[in-house]
Amino acid sequence: MKKKRLVILGGGESGVGTALLAKAKGYEVFVSDKGIIKEKYKKVLIHNEIEWEEQKHTESKILNAYVVMKSPGIPEKVALVQQLINKEIPVISEIEFASKYTKATIVGITGSNGKTTTATLTDHILKQELNVGLAGNIGDSFAKQVLEEDYKNYVLEISSFQLDGIVDFKPQIAVITNITPDHLDRYNYQFENYIASKFSIAKNQTAEDYLIYDADDEVITNWLKTHPVQSTLLPFSLVKVIENGAYLKQENIIITIDNNQIIMPTNKLALEGKHNLKNAMAASTVAHLLKIRKQTIRESLQNFQGVEHRLEHVLKINKVQYINDSKATNVNATYYALESMDAPTIWIVGGVDKGNNYEELFPFVNEKVKAIICLGVDNEKLMSTFGGMVDVIAETQFMTEAIKMAYKIAENGDNVLLSPACASFDLFENYEDRGRQFKEAVRNL
Incomplete structure (x- = not known):
């Protein structure tokens, strides 16, 4: 039987991680980068005997792929990607590829702002009691972690570009922190294309899965009215009372899931600012869903150090x-x-x-x-x-x-x-x- 051929466009963190996982799963792998591949990644490819090229894309070696994994930095409008699409060769993201090889519980976090802080904070809380990997847009690639660690749970920070390349990917818990116009140059300057891209994090979810989102964000709430999802909704808000989800009452965050309520005082939160109250609500809601003890959530919110380059x-x-x-x-x-x-x-x-x-x-x-x-x-x-x-x-x-x-x-x-x-x-x-x-x-x- 002929090996399935996976071509990877882009020899960065996600590309090389995918190459390693694909090789271990029996694919014939080829990595192609139009720029120069960093020395540390070249060493990994050479050591693992994975074929690669840099500063060019050799079409004859790419257009014969069974499937193509494209780095999130490469726009879909690029001629080579368009050729692949016209030939009906699937072009997917690392998140899509790697998720097929893990049975872990996946928490997927997206949004225009706050996703790194929310993902890092969620990971910080969960890892007090669970076996967790943090990946996606941060740290070591998801594919590499699936291959080497295979954690029981993953917190993935996912950009709209990564979501554009998903087919079957489905997080059990999805979080949308907010949606504001960003990267519109990649979406034909159509804000709704960008919104749709963010919401694809929930497109494969069922009623057993959860979507946590900012109920104060009109872009999100209006989109949900006209594009309903199957997911169980858990909104959070600083101004409304929320029956199922999280809201602010005086100086406390109140989180309710299936009549099970926890109360978190906000006066000792390590991170300042209203937006960080929202990030804390989202992360605590995830933790509550995954049965983390109240005391652990409280302590984690109080001792979290924040993210480099973010306030x-x-x-x-x-x-x-x-x-x-x-x-x-x-x-x-x-x-x-x-x-x-x-x-x-x-x-x-x-x-x-x-x-x-x-x-x-x-x-x-x-x-x-x-x-x-x-x-x-x-x-x-x-x-x-x-x-x-x-x-x-x-x-x-x-x-x-x-x-x-x-x-x-x-x-x-x-x-x-x-x-x-x-x-x-x-x-x-x-x-x-x-x-x-x-x-x-x-x-x-």
Whole structure:
């Protein structure tokens, strides 16, 4: 019998993880990357005798595939992907492929913002009592973990790009943190295409499965009215009373599932800000479903350290707090950051604008921001949008320069916040690189 041929487009974390799992499951595997494959991944491919190529896609070796696993970074519009689709060769994501080889309980978490914090927090709570792997958009690839660890439970942070490549994938528990316009360049600038992509996390769910979502998010609630799902719904809200799900009552989170209720005081939560109350509600609801003890959930919420580059308190220098929120790559994320500021703020913003509309930030800028430092190659839109709102607005293309400017302007009790609302690729490798440079520049003051 001829081996089934799996072609993998993209030799990064998800590609190489899938290659290892596929080889172990008896596939003939070929990895093709249009860019350069990182040294550490090349070593793994060579060591495991997996055929690969870089800086090109050899069509004759790709168009004869039985199935293709595409890295989430490659858009569907690419000619090669279109050729595969026209030939009716299935093009799937790592999440789809790997999920076929595990019997684990899967918690899938998606959303425009908050998914990394919610996934990391959920993992932090569950691993106190369960055998859990954290994967998807974070850490080691899901496929590699299925091969090497095969945990009993997985918490997967899943992007819309990963969801675009699913066929049968079905998490027993799905979470949608929120949906705001993001990555619209990948969805023909149609917001509803992006919404549909996020909701595909629930498309294979049945009434035995759960969908946890933000009931205060009109995009989500309106979509559910016109596109009902089979899942058992567990909404969470800061303003409504929720019978089945989670809500806020005075200073407590109340979670009810099948008349089984738990109460979590919010006054000791480690993470600040309204959006983190929601992330805590989502994570606690998952934990309650998986029968984690109340005391464990409470303690975990109180000692959780947060996620790097997400409202990360770096240092206090001369009574000025420096905060790294480099992970804020869209306006909605920066909205949460500015909302949670409780002192006059010097805001560092800018990068690759994805068609941003900054209007929703105006109230916070007027109320809390005393100076703006634009850090990007092209800052014109920011300068014209915010120029009249603050006394000081400056621009630079160097992180060290931005920090020096902020240091000069800052007074006792101020915050210096890096929350760019934009992608980082104009001046940095990625948002992590941007965040690390911020931290380094602050430490060098």
